Amino acid sequence: MPSLTTLLRAALPLLSLAAAPFAAAADAYPSKPIRMVVPFAAGSGTDAVARITAKELGDALKANVVVDNRPGANGAIAAEIVAQAAPDGYTLFMTTNTTHSANPSLMKKLPYDPIRDFTPVARMGNLPFMLVVNPKLPVKTVADLIAYARTHPGMSYASGNSTGIVSGATLGRMAGLDLLHVPYKSTPPAMTDVIAGQVPMMFVDVAAGIANVKAGKLRALAVTTAQRSRLLPELPPLADTPELKGFDITSWNGVFAPAKAPAEVVERLNRELSRIAASKEVAPRFEALGFEAFGQSPKQFSGFVAGELVKWTKLVKDAGIQPE
Template sequence: MRRLMMIRTKLPGLCAILLAFLCAGALPPARAADAYPSRPIRLVVPFAAGSGTDAVARITARELGEALKENVVVDNRPGANGAIAAELVAQSAPDGYTLFMTTNTTHSANPSLMKKLLYDPIRDFTPVARMGNLPFMLVVNPKLPVKTVSELIAWCRAHPGMSYASGNSTGIVAGATLGRMARLDLLHVPYKSTPPAMTDVIAGQVPMMFVDVAAGIANVKAGKLRALAVTTAQRSRLLPELPPLAETPELKGFDITSWNGVFGPARLPPEIVARLNRELSRIATSKEVAPRFEALGFEGFGQSPGQFAGFVADELVKWTKLVKDAGIQPE
C-alpha cells in the first residue's frame, strides 16, 4: 500500500515533465529560434588573415556576437581558391553554428575555374544575407613608370610577357579580361591568397595585380602600391579619385565586382535564417559600423535571403560568361 501511494504521489510530477516536452514540440518556430544560439558560432572565411574578407568578417563577428550574446569565432580556412572552406561548410550540420562569409570566388567563379568541385554553390548552401561589395582596383609597383591604365597598356605592349599576381578569382578573371580586351601578352602568377600576392607586388617580384580595396588601400596610402583604376563600371564612392578601367578606350564595358555575403549549410531552419539576416543586415547598414567598413574599402548594405538567393543565381550565370569570354580554361 505504501509503495502504491508513493507512485501516485510522483505521478503529477511525471505528468508535468511530459506535458512540458509535448508543449516544447508544439512551440511555433519563432519560440524555437529564441533558444538560438546557446553555444559559440563559427564564422568560416575562405581566405587568409589579412585579406579584405577576413577584415570584414572580424568586425561582423564582433558585432554579431554582441547582438546574439554569444561568441562568434572567425575560422580562416584558405586554400584551393576557397573550395576547402566551402566544402567544410557544405558538410556541416544545418544548425546555425557554422556560418560562411564568402565572396563570388566560391559561389560565382569556382564552378567555371575548377574542373572538380566537391560542392554545389546553389544546392549545398542556404543564403542568409548579402553584406555588400568589395570593390577591386588595379595596382602596380610604384617603380613601374606608369600612372594611368593607358600608360600601363603601352608598357605591357612594349614588354610582352608582363606578369600579374592574383590571390582570388576576381584577380584571376580581371587580369585575364584585361589581357583579352587590350590584346596583351600577360603571364598569370597565382597565389593561395591576397596577402602574399600583394607582398610580392610591393617587393617588385611581380609588377601588378588586381586587389580588393579592403586589402590594398593601406598600402596604396602608404605609397607601397600605386592604384590606377577600379574594376567597376562606375567610380566607387570609396575611391572617387580613381577612374573605372572602362574609361580607357581599349577597355570599354569592363565591369567586374566582388560581392560579400553570409551562407549557412543547406536546410538551415528558416527561423534561424530570419534572425541572422535581421542582425547581419542591421550590422551592414549601421551608422556606427558602416564607417568602419568604409575605412576598410567595403561597401556595406542589407539584402533579404530571397533577394540574396536570386542574386547568387544571377551572378553564377554572369561569372560563367566572364570566365569563358576571358579564355580561362578550368584547372
C-alpha cells in the same frame, strides 16, 4: 461517444506541450559559440570584414562568434567544410563571388555545389577592386600600363582570388596583351610580392590594398567597376580607357549557412546582419576598409547569387580562361 470538437479541445494542450521543446530550441538560439568560416587568409579584405561582422553579430546575439580562416584551393576548402557542416546555424560562411560565382567555371572538379549545398543568409555588400602596380613601374595610368605591357610581352600579374584571376585575364584579352598569370594562395602574399617588385601588378580589393596605396607602397591606377567607387572617387574605372570599354567586374560579399538551415534561425541572422550592414556606427569602419556595406533579404540574396553564377560563367568564358 465524445464529439470531434470535444476530442480536439482535449488534444490541443497535448499538441502545445509537444511543440514546446521546438519553440524553446528556436528561442534559445544561440546556445553555444558560432563559427564563421572565411575562405581567405588573415589580412585579406574578406577577413577584415568578417572580423568586424563577427564582433557585431556576437554582441547582438550575446554569443561568441569565432572567425575560422580556411584559405586554399581558391576558397573551395572552406566551402566544402561549410557544405558538410550540420545545418543548425552554428556554422556560417562569409564568402564572395570566388566560391559561389567563379569557381564553377574556374575549376574542373568542385567539391560542393554553390546553390544546392548552401542556404543564403544575407548579402553584406561589395568589395571594390582596383588595379595596382609596383610604384617603380614607369606607368601612371591604365593607358601607360597597356603601352608598357605591349613592349614587354609576358609581363606578369599576381592574383589571390577569382576576381584577380578574371580581371587580369579580361584586361589581357580586351587590350590584346600577352600577360603571365602568377597565382597565389591568398591576397596578402601576392600583394607582398608586388610591393617587393617580384611581380609588377595585380588586381586587389580595396579593403586589402588601400593601406599600402596610402603608404605609397603600391600605385593604384583604376577600379574594376563600370562607375567610380564612392570610396575612391579619384580613381577612374578601367572602362574609361578606350581599349577596355565595357570592363565591369564587381566582387560581392555575403553570408551563407549549410543547406536546410532552420528558417527561423536564418531569419534572425538576416535581421541582425542587415542591421549591421546598415548601421551608421559600423559604416565608417567598413568604409575605412574599402567595403561598401548594405543588406539583402535571404530571398533577394538567393536570386542575386543565381544571377551572378550566370554572369561569372560568361566572364570566365569571354576571358578565355580554361578550368583547372
